[in-house]
Amino acid sequence: MTARNARSGFDWLAGRSSVIAPRLLGLLLECGERVGRIVEVEAYEGADDPASHAHRGQTPRNGVMFGPHGHLYVYRSYGMHWCANVVCGPAGEASAVLLRAVEPVSGIDAMWADRPRARRESDLGSGPGKLCAALGIDGGHDGADLLDPGSPVRLALPGPDGPPSGAQGPAVVTGPRVGITRAVERPWRFALAGNAHVSRPRPPSVA
DNA sequence: GACAAGATTGACT
DNA sequence: GTCAATCTTGTCC
Numbered sequence: 265m266t267a268r269n270a271r272s273g274f275d276w277l278a279g280r281s282s283v284i285a286p287r288l289l290g291l292l293l294e295c296g297e298r299v300g301r302i303v304e305v306e307a308y309e310g311a312d313d314p315a316s317h318a319h320r321g322q323t324p325r326n327g328v329m330f331g332p333h334g335h336l337y338v339y340r341s342y343g344m345h346w347c348a349n350v351v352c353g354p355a356g357e358a359s360a361v362l363l364r365a366v367e368p369v370s371g372i373d374a375m376w377a378d379r380p381r382a383r384r385e386s387d388l389g390s391g392p393g394k395l396c397a398a399l400g401i402d403g404g405h406d407g408a409d410l411l412d413p414g415s416p417v418r419l420a421l422p423g424p425d426g427p428p429s430g431a432q433g434p435a436v437v438t439g440p441r442v443g444i445t446r447a448v449e450r451p452w453r454f455a456l457a458g459n460a461h462v463s464r465p466r467p468p469s470v471a
Numbered sequence: 472g473a474c475a476a477g478a479t480t481g482a483c484t
Numbered sequence: 485g486t487c488a489a490t491c492t493t494g495t496c497c
Contacts, residue, residue, distance in 0.1 A: 306478070308478075315478070316478090320495095323493080325492085325493060339493090340491075340492060341477070341478065341479055341480095341492095342477060342478095342480080342490065342491075342492090343477090343490040344480075344490055344491075345479050345480070362478060381481075391479070392478065394480080441478075443477085444477090445476095445477085463479095472496105473495105473496085473497085474495085474497100475494090475496100476493090476495100477492095479489105480488105480489090481487105481488095481489090482486105482487090482488085482489100483485105483486085483488100484485085484486080
């Protein structure tokens, strides 16, 4: 994992979220000692996507989405849970990918400590709110640079020579996004097929 | 200034 | 399978 945190290795993040989202599957999300493998995501585009927080323009809350790609957009959901997005696309487009589920890789003891109610390991990160709780991500991480080795939250490639595209990885299933009321018909939810760590409701058909 | 909605989760029946 | 908890953000008057 020599250059896996190099910004140049993530140039492909500067594209449309609906294209970037499936490529994030299999990548590692590192937060201190805790590391999770991304197994489920959802794409949210900017003004063009009625379901996106950015649909009605920039606000103090979603400002990070309008910034450069490779940053983390964290927001509070239902007043209780934190949800994390990876900002992609050029600055100003507010294109982002919601991280819905991760598979615990390391720092699992710390994850259990923050999620004592989880019944099994697959419950630790099987949802947007659970993911943030397990990795210790909160509002303080909003705007963090995922491509900066010195950042508290980082994005990393899974192996020393693993392809960043994910195109040659496990099969990916797609389906409609979860928990939204607008643009629900867009099949922008992506998950690794057969992975036990994806959130409910279960992903639909194989792409 | 007040009101309504929300990218969720966990507990209970 | 159903429902309540909780509170921030954004919109409307």
